[in-house]
Amino acid sequence: MEIMKFFMTKDEDLYDKTIEDVFDDEVFNSTFWLYWRTMFAFENWHSALEMKLISRDLSITFPDFRISAP
Secondary structure (H helix, E strand, C coil): CHHHHHHHHHHHHHCCCCCCCCCHHHHHHHHHHHHHHHHHHCCCCEEEEHHHHHHHHHHHCCCCCCCCCC
């Protein structure tokens, strides 16, 4: 749920936020975050806006892109 809220957040509200400011330990301990940081070399201190924009680009480029549970 937290991830969906993040994707719905206005870009302006993420200008000065890090990923750590937006998510809690539940996300950082998830398979989603493991895949995300492995594929895109993101760290918790990276820009939240950059993460949102990259994921938006991915959803447009790869509409069938899914991350399933192992």
